[in-house]
Amino acid sequence: MQKFLNSEEIVVPAGGEDTGKRLPSRRVFAARAERLRQLAKGHAMxxxxxxxxRLADAQQNVLDRHGHAFQEKSRPDAAHLARCRQHGIPPLDAQGGPVPAEWVDVLHALATEVVPHSPAGLQNAIAELPDFPAERLHALARAILRAEEDLGNPVELALAPLIGASLQVLWTARALALQPCDIPAGFEGSLCPTCGSQPVASILRIDPAGQGVRYATCSLCACEWQVTRNKCVPCRNTCDIAYLSPAGEAATLCPAVEAETCPACHRSLKIASMETDPLVDAFADDLATLALDMQADQAGFHRAGRNLFLFAP
Ligand SMILES: [Zn+2]
Ligand SMILES: [Zn+2]
Structure with a gap:
């Protein structure tokens, strides 16, 4: 088994101070790709x-080649950052503002990288990409950022994971241009304090004292923010929180992942524990445990995490 996380990535928040927030690693997509390959072996999916x-590999390549240029173009100015800190507003808000113009460059770079490895449906959709008006592409990106369910025709639906992946690259590049002190502090939210997006899942990390510390992982910018254990992330309820463990094949392949279920809002969010498996990745382990979502759903708890590689409106 290849180890791809170093000890710094496991225990030390970005910036070296414990702010309850972690900026993404510069190798976040490479780490996900490695974990996905590990989980793929012998998996039903x-x-x-x-x-x-492959898509995560392509994300890392595009981030490595173009990330710096994207950061330069879209870093918020000091006045905006100060205003966001003061009012507790995510500085890279993905819900409200327009999608930065350079996003289309990220999308095309990612499509070029990934097309040789894509399934036929995505290859055909990528072939139609040059004919898409920029306005329509931006409308699709905004719909995905806002988690709107009506994406339009089958070609647009086939492109959705690629568009989601390209938005992740851009927002991660933008987050990497921030300091931990740029992110509003002092609240424990249901949404990412950097970009306002939903979490994909949560992760139990090990702090320097050997204690498990829980973070929610952003579905878009890969930042993490500290959340309380045994507390529902979407609605913050603390009563009668319970845990579902994977059954069948998933119990062997992903023993470190559980679904935290909340009887108040009837939702579930996964927790991937580094105490059980130090190589877990919230995004990759979420994709590998979709059977656990079905288990939770059958028990009456709807999936709260959002994964931009999954599109089933
Ligand atoms: Zn975020
Ligand atoms: Zn809840």
Whole structure:
């Protein structure tokens, strides 16, 4: 088993101070790709996870090549950052403002990288990409950022994971241009304090004292923010929180993942524990445990996490 997380990535928040927030690693997509390849072996969804690994590899390549230029173009100014800190507003808000113009460059760079490895449906959709008016592409991006369900025709639906992946690259590049002190502090929210998006899942990390500390992982910018254990992230309820463990094959392949279920809002959010498996990745382990979502759903708890590689409106 190849180890891809170093000890710094496991225990030390970005910036070296414990602010309850962690900026993403510069190798976040490479780490996800490695984890996805590891989880794909012998998995019932091996082909899907292997493609997801290719897409994450392509995300890392585009981030490595273009990330710095994207950061330069879209870093918020000091006045905006100060205003956001003062009022507790996410400085890279993905819900309200327009999608930065350079996003289309990220999308095309990612499409070029991934097209040789794509399933036929995505290859055909990518072939139509040059004919899409920029306005329509931006409307699709905004719909995905706002988690709107009506994406339009089948080609647009086929492109959705690629668009989601390209938005992740851009927002991660933008987050990497921030300091931990740029992110509003002092609240424990249901949404990412950096960009206002939903979490994909949560992760139990190990702090320097050897204690488990829980963070929610952003579905878009890959920042993490500290959340309380045994407390529902979407609605903050603390009563009668319970946990579902994977059954069947998933119990062997992903023993470190559980679904936290909340009887107040009837939702569930996964927790991937580094205490059980130090190599877990919230995003990758979420994709590999979709059977656990079905278990939770059958028990009456709807999936709260959002994964931009999954599109089933
Ligand atoms: Zn975020
Ligand atoms: Zn709840």
């Amino acid at each position: 091996e082909d899907f996870l292997a493609f997801a690994a």
